[in-house]
Amino acid sequence: MGKVVKFITLGCKVNQYETNAMTQKFLEKGYKVIDESSEENPDICIINTCTVTNMSDRKSRQMLRRVKEKSKNTIVVAVGCYAQIAKEELLKITEIDIVLGNNEKVNIVEYVEEYIKENIKKVETEDVMQSKEFSEFGDITYSEKTRAVIKIQDGCDRFCSYCIIPYARGRVRSRKPQSIISEINQIAQSGIKEIVITGIHIASYGKDFKEEYKLIDLLEEINKINGIKRIRLGSIEPLLITEEFMERIKKLEKICHHFHLSLQSGCDETLKRMNRRYTTEQFRDIVKLLRNAYEDVNLTTDIIVGFPGETEEEFNKTYEFLKEIKFYKMHIFKYSPRKGTKAAVMQNQVNGDKKEERSRKLLELSNKNEIEYNKRYIGKKVEVLFEEENKGHTQNYIMIYCNSHQKLENEIKEVICREEKEDYILADVIEM
Numbered sequence: 001m002g003k004v005v006k007f008i009t010l011g012c013k014v015n016q017y018e019t020n021a022m023t024q025k026f027l028e029k030g031y032k033v034i035d036e037s038s039e040e041n042p043d044i045c046i047i048n049t050c051t052v053t054n055m056s057d058r059k060s061r062q063m064l065r066r067v068k069e070k071s072k073n074t075i076v077v078a079v080g081c082y083a084q085i086a087k088e089e090l091l092k093i094t095e096i097d098i099v100l101g102n103n104e105k106v107n108i109v110e111y112v113e114e115y116i117k118e119n120i121k122k123v124e125t126e127d128v129m130q131s132k133e134f135s136e137f138g139d140i141t142y143s144e145k146t147r148a149v150i151k152i153q154d155g156c157d158r159f160c161s162y163c164i165i166p167y168a169r170g171r172v173r174s175r176k177p178q179s180i181i182s183e184i185n186q187i188a189q190s191g192i193k194e195i196v197i198t199g200i201h202i203a204s205y206g207k208d209f210k211e212e213y214k215l216i217d218l219l220e221e222i223n224k225i226n227g228i229k230r231i232r233l234g235s236i237e238p239l240l241i242t243e244e245f246m247e248r249i250k251k252l253e254k255i256c257h258h259f260h261l262s263l264q265s266g267c268d269e270t271l272k273r274m275n276r277r278y279t280t281e282q283f284r285d286i287v288k289l290l291r292n293a294y295e296d297v298n299l300t301t302d303i304i305v306g307f308p309g310e311t312e313e314e315f316n317k318t319y320e321f322l323k324e325i326k327f328y329k330m331h332i333f334k335y336s337p338r339k340g341t342k343a344a345v346m347q348n349q350v351n352g353d354k355k356e357e358r359s360r361k362l363l364e365l366s367n368k369n370e371i372e373y374n375k376r377y378i379g380k381k382v383e384v385l386f387e388e389e390n391k392g393h394t395q396n397y398i399m400i401y402c403n404s405h406q407k408l409e410n411e412i413k414e415v416i417c418r419e420e421k422e423d424y425i426l427a428d429v430i431e432m
Contacts, residue, residue: 002030006042008063011050013198013234015080017151018105019048021137022079025109041071044112049082051168054336057082061093068095077112079105081168085340087125101125102154102169106135128170131155132208136179146194146387146410147232148187152180152218153199157207158237160264161275161342162304162335165200172204177218181225188227193412194256194385195222196232203237215240216248223252229412230385230395232256235302238263239278241286250293257294258397261286263301266321267314270307273346280321287325298328298373298396303362306335306355308346315358322365328373328397330366332359367422374398374425377417381430385412391424399424 005026009019023033034040045067049060060082067076077098078090084101091099098115100108103126115122134154155170156163184195197219199205205215222231231254238261249255261283265271268279290297303322305315322330334355337344377398384400386392386408391401401424402408402415408429415427 002032003043004032004034004040005044005046006034006036006038006040007046007048008036008067009048010056010059010063011048011052011081013149013196014151014154014200015048015050017149017198018080018137019046022046022048022105022108024137029109031109042074044075044077045071046077046079046108049078049080051082051085051164051338053333054338057086064090064093065095075112075115077108079108081165084125084128084168085164087123091121091123097121099123099125102128103131103135106137128155128168131170131173134173134175136175146192146385146392147196147230148184148192148194149196149198150180150183150187151175151198152215153202153205156201157204158201158277159275161273161346162307162338164338164341167340169200172201172208174205174208177213177221180218181221184222184225184228188225191227191410193228193410194230194232195228196234197222198234201237202234203240216245219249219252219255223254228254230254230256232397233259235260235262238283238286241289243289246289246293256395256397257296258298258300258395259290260300260302264304265307265310265314266303266318266325267310268317270310270314270318273309274304274307274343284325294396296396298398299325300329300331300397301327302331302333304333304335305358305362306350308335308343308350309348310335310350319361319365322362326369326372327366328370330362330369332362332366334359370423371420374420377425378420379417381414381416382427383412384415384427386410400427401425402427402429404429 007019007023009015026033034042047063050056064076064078067074075097076095078096079100080102083090083099087099090096098111100111104124111122153174155172156166157172159166187195202215206213264274264276266280382394384392384394389408393399400415406429414430416430417425417427419426
């Protein structure tokens with residue numbers, strides 16, 4: 001029996017994808033991989049860390065310490081974004097045996113086996129800013145029951161003033177189209193019907209290629225693959241949405257009418273300090289393009305409250321803009337300074353009570369918008385891809401619950417919406 005490995009994953013879908021890829025590497029070498037929720041003490045525990053906020057850093061540190069408290073003999077490995085930018089900090093944590101950055105994930109088995117052989121604390125974090133090629137894990141898919149996540153690129157060149165991720169992930173590196181298509185073909189053959197296109201900044205896909213090839217070119221190729229019924233886009237840069245992009249994408253029948261546009265603020269002055277590179281007027285036009293193209297389009301977003309210098313007047317501009325746009329859901333983040341970013345040293349940092357109050361106000365607006373949007377569907381027929389026996393999502397990402405004795409998992413069924421609940425809709429499957 002091979003050694004037992006456990007993975008604990010923090011953060012985004014890219015991390016989840018990469019954890020799955022690392023899992024496959026260990027399985028190929030004869031290791032036993034146990035579930036994150038397992039109570040069994042593993043020989044090796046790998047924490048795939050996140051550093052998007054201060055809270056993410058704290059969770060990463062807590063998780064790393066907790067493993068050794070439970071089992072002193074477990075080899076503790078810190079990998080990923082927090083490991084990439086905070087190796088000096090992690091070296092001080094005596095419970096950690098191995099620290100690996102993002103580029104080292106591909107060869108993680110070799111690093112672990114080297115440690116087992118030599119028993120010397122190991123730190124490997126190559127400078128990601130020097131990386132010019134996308135790191136291929138091979139034909140490995142991260143699947144969430146009925147949908148598969150496809151990583152198409154890594155890195156970000158935007159350098160928003162609050163964000164540490166470009167320093168943790170490096171510059172934009174795009175995955176070769178043929179590699180992506182090959183993986184999706186395998187997914188289609190396995191019976192999975194929906195794929196989610198993800199990356200650190202997918203709007204930048206292809207900008208590092210010698211010949212012009214953009215995200216829309218890739219989506220047109222994916223749309224042709226038999227067996228795939230839905231193509232869902234992860235978070236996208238608003239400026240990706242142009243008239244030309246919309247003319248092409250609306251011809252693709254498999255594209256889900258759900259777009260997560262990362263806005264961050266509804267105030268031009270705040271956006272400028274954030275280095276977001278668009279105005280509220282431009283964003284308004286982008287929303288208009290989407291709503292003209294798709295009658296049922298569902299828009300979600302991220303908002304940061306309490307960014308340095310955000311006055312009451314600036315916050316009120318954001319609030320009024322969000323009231324106007326009517327996002328279905330808003331993920332609200334209270335700004336926290338990230339060491340190494342421009343925003344961390346800006347003057348007029350906003351106090352915690354104000355951030356809390358502003359966050360609460362926007363969450364109330366978000367909940368109201370969701371309820372109003374869901375009410376529009378009561379009495380209407382929609383198609384649902386069931387992720388579990390009784391719940392799933394419409395293509396525009398409304399959560400649906402059904403009472404049914406049918407075996408529904410991984411099936412696309414037409415349902416009729418009966419009753420709106422706080423964050424989902426109760427529906428009945430239309431019997432054929």
